[in-house]
Amino acid sequence: MTTLDMKNNQWTLAARPVGLIKDTDFKHSTAPVSAPKEGQILVRNSLISVDPAMRSWMNEGKSYMESIRIGDVMRAGGAGYVVQSQDSRFSVGDAVTGAVGVQEYAILEAKDATKVDATSAPLSSYLNVLGIPGFTAYFGLLEVGQLKQGETVLVSGAAGAVGSSVGQIAKVKGCRVVGIAGGPEKCKYLTETLGFDAAVDYKSPDVRKLLAVACKDGVDVYFDNVGGAILDLALARLRPRARIVLSGAVSQYNNTERGEGPKNYMALLMFRARMEGFVIFDYEARYPEAQAQLREWLAAGKIKSHEDIADSLMAFPSALRRLFEGANTGKMLVKLRDGAGAV
Amino acid sequence: MTTLDMKNNQWTLAARPVGLIKDTDFKHSTAPVSAPKEGQILVRNSLISVDPAMRSWMNEGKSYMESIRIGDVMRAGGAGYVVQSQDSRFSVGDAVTGAVGVQEYAILEAKDATKVDATSAPLSSYLNVLGIPGFTAYFGLLEVGQLKQGETVLVSGAAGAVGSSVGQIAKVKGCRVVGIAGGPEKCKYLTETLGFDAAVDYKSPDVRKLLAVACKDGVDVYFDNVGGAILDLALARLRPRARIVLSGAVSQYNNTERGEGPKNYMALLMFRARMEGFVIFDYEARYPEAQAQLREWLAAGKIKSHEDIADSLMAFPSALRRLFEGANTGKMLVKLRDGAGAV
Numbered sequence: 001m002t003t004l005d006m007k008n009n010q011w012t013l014a015a016r017p018v019g020l021i022k023d024t025d026f027k028h029s030t031a032p033v034s035a036p037k038e039g040q041i042l043v044r045n046s047l048i049s050v051d052p053a054m055r056s057w058m059n060e061g062k063s064y065m066e067s068i069r070i071g072d073v074m075r076a077g078g079a080g081y082v083v084q085s086q087d088s089r090f091s092v093g094d095a096v097t098g099a100v101g102v103q104e105y106a107i108l109e110a111k112d113a114t115k116v117d118a119t120s121a122p123l124s125s126y127l128n129v130l131g132i133p134g135f136t137a138y139f140g141l142l143e144v145g146q147l148k149q150g151e152t153v154l155v156s157g158a159a160g161a162v163g164s165s166v167g168q169i170a171k172v173k174g175c176r177v178v179g180i181a182g183g184p185e186k187c188k189y190l191t192e193t194l195g196f197d198a199a200v201d202y203k204s205p206d207v208r209k210l211l212a213v214a215c216k217d218g219v220d221v222y223f224d225n226v227g228g229a230i231l232d233l234a235l236a237r238l239r240p241r242a243r244i245v246l247s248g249a250v251s252q253y254n255n256t257e258r259g260e261g262p263k264n265y266m267a268l269l270m271f272r273a274r275m276e277g278f279v280i281f282d283y284e285a286r287y288p289e290a291q292a293q294l295r296e297w298l299a300a301g302k303i304k305s306h307e308d309i310a311d312s313l314m315a316f317p318s319a320l321r322r323l324f325e326g327a328n329t330g331k332m333l334v335k336l337r338d339g340a341g342a343v
Numbered sequence: 344m345t346t347l348d349m350k351n352n353q354w355t356l357a358a359r360p361v362g363l364i365k366d367t368d369f370k371h372s373t374a375p376v377s378a379p380k381e382g383q384i385l386v387r388n389s390l391i392s393v394d395p396a397m398r399s400w401m402n403e404g405k406s407y408m409e410s411i412r413i414g415d416v417m418r419a420g421g422a423g424y425v426v427q428s429q430d431s432r433f434s435v436g437d438a439v440t441g442a443v444g445v446q447e448y449a450i451l452e453a454k455d456a457t458k459v460d461a462t463s464a465p466l467s468s469y470l471n472v473l474g475i476p477g478f479t480a481y482f483g484l485l486e487v488g489q490l491k492q493g494e495t496v497l498v499s500g501a502a503g504a505v506g507s508s509v510g511q512i513a514k515v516k517g518c519r520v521v522g523i524a525g526g527p528e529k530c531k532y533l534t535e536t537l538g539f540d541a542a543v544d545y546k547s548p549d550v551r552k553l554l555a556v557a558c559k560d561g562v563d564v565y566f567d568n569v570g571g572a573i574l575d576l577a578l579a580r581l582r583p584r585a586r587i588v589l590s591g592a593v594s595q596y597n598n599t600e601r602g603e604g605p606k607n608y609m610a611l612l613m614f615r616a617r618m619e620g621f622v623i624f625d626y627e628a629r630y631p632e633a634q635a636q637l638r639e640w641l642a643a644g645k646i647k648s649h650e651d652i653a654d655s656l657m658a659f660p661s662a663l664r665r666l667f668e669g670a671n672t673g674k675m676l677v678k679l680r681d682g683a684g685a686v
Contacts, residue, residue, distance in 0.1 A: 232604070246608075246609075246611055259606070260603060260604060261575070261603060261605040261607070262604040262605070263602070263603065264604070265608070265618075266570070266589075266620075267620075268589055268619065268620035269590075269591070269621075269622075270620065271620065272619075272620055272621050272622055272625060273619070273620055274617060274618070274619040274620075275608075275611060275618045276611065276615075276617040276618070276619075277611035277612035277613065277614065277615055277616055277617075278612075278615050279612075279615055
């Protein structure tokens with residue numbers, strides 16, 4: 001392995017977390033930067049995507065993706081620029097996204113990297129509305145949820161990356177949209193900035209009543225990003241033939257024991273309703289279709305791409321924790337300092 | 344209202360049950376028999392269908408069907424023979440099925456009665472494999488469950504009316520079938536009489552392990568008739584893209600409080616699986632299609648119609664309780680004494 005005269009700052013997995021992640025579950029270290037081999041590219045990362053699913057990758061055992069081994073660089077999506085290329089499809093300076101890991105430099109197989117146009121939209125939007133969160137909202141709502149014009153959509157984690165895309169896409173599709181988020185600030189953001197019809201603060205002691213008022217005619221599609229008690233509340237508001245899209249369960253990832261199940265699941269029987277889980281990677285072949293549509297809506301100002309950006313690689317552990325504290329509004333990202341690693 | 348010179352023995356609802364039903368939740372009484380009006384028929388009932396759903400009709404409040412009022416004749420499906428007809432579609436002596444109630448005589452609107460051929464199949468099978476339980480199995484498995492040849496089907500309440508049809512239909516469709524039932528007798532019945540590939544006794548302390556062995560390659564379709572703890576066990580055995588068909592929840596109907604939800608519901612997310620409730624009445628327009636197919640299989644000996652028959656109207660409350668005690672094997676029916684009501 002040829003190494004280059006550059007240092008790579010990295011966060012590796014130091015321990016399998018119990019409950020909420022701690023700084024000591026990660027280890028900051030430096031490593032030499034390898035030269036790309038035939039078919040590979042070397043990317044200098046600009047932005048690291050911080051995602052709730054990271055928490056499940058840190059656990060041992062079976063999930064929809066392999067868990068990360070202790071000592072490995074923490075898995076992450078991200079975006080950056082090609083600094084060396086051993087593949088004819090990429091040139092130095094190309095903007096790319098891919099599974100770059102929580103580090104300054106990444107070697108990617110060229111076939112696993114995606115070239116993006118950072119002139120027509122900000123690089124950050126390719127990790128948000130024009131990337132996996134946007135695709136998750138798009139396919140979850142339209143394919144799994146089979147959304148139809150005029151229906152009522154309820155979405156939890158509504159101020160987060162996926163949730164804010166869900167609500168905005170549903171508005172474009174002519175639906176009534178109710179968002180669930182934590183705190184009056186976020187609720188105001190949903191209705192005033194993103195154009196939701198109503199927002200419910202799940203931290204309110206009156207959440208059940210507020211939800212009943214906001215969804216007084218029931219819910220056709222509930223897009224669930226959080227699981228737990230909110231899922232149960234949503235089950236109580238279903239309309240006949242409602243669809244519940246299980247996209248994530250941020251309230252559950254830190255549990256050391258399985259939480260309670262949704263007590264109201266019998267509503268599925270009563271309302272002939274469906275609850276279905278999905279994993280976005282199954283739709284990979286159709287990402288271009290989703291991106292083209294989302295790009296059109298973004299350019300036309302019909303949807304917005306809003307990011308919550310931590311300003312250094314060192315901030316990664318606390319940025320990840322922000323997700324589980326519900327502190328972020330919009331897609332959580334870590335920005336790497338300019339010229340990072342050029343030591 | 345013209346009354347006839349006959350007495351009608353009936354069971355009416357006396358009280359809304361709390362928990363398991365008691366004899367005193369019903370009241371036995373007699374009433375005069377009315378003459379049918381234009382467009383109606385008078386039916387002398389031979390068989391009353393005893394169904395788990397009866398328990399939910401006895402509760403107050405919203406379900407997929409209106410609840411029964413105190414004092415009303417207990418709602419029930421059944422089969423019998425026309426004794427008077429005021430509709431050109433029916434003649435005296437015709438065998439019919441319909442919502443006859445728990446009584447000896449019923450006035451039915453002719454449009455709501457179904458003429459059946461009691462010479463080509465026993466009348467009882469029209470309340471079982473050739474009736475609602477068979478249709479529930481047929482559409483639940485093939486439409487909601489989207490069953491494909493070669494898949495593994497798990498069904499709970501497998502020795503009951505719906506469950507035994509589910510397993511037999513799945514066998515006809517070339518699937519591997521595992522049934523869950525209570526006690527070694529029923530399990531033996533499933534494998535030896537109905538041709539299931541395996542049976543698991545839910546009363547065994549090793550039920551979790553037995554289920555893991557019987558479904559060692561996982562489950563593609565779980566047809567749930569019971570809910571509760573068994574649903575949770577089944578969720579832990581799913582294969583990718585599995586379908587859970589919620590058809591009933593006999594374990595839950597007597598609960599005075601909502602039971603626990605399925606703790607393992609997150610398996611839906613992990614396995615991109617779906618859980619969907621349905622109500623058979625939504626498929627009413629397609630009953631003839633199902634009946635024709637089921638009749639063909641029944642005539643060819645590919646499926647069996649097995650009934651558990653209590654031998655008098657007086658036995659109705661205890662027959663209903665048998666369902667919730669899991670005492671019945673096959674469709675639970677009440678047979679009325681010959682010449683009943685011809686006082």
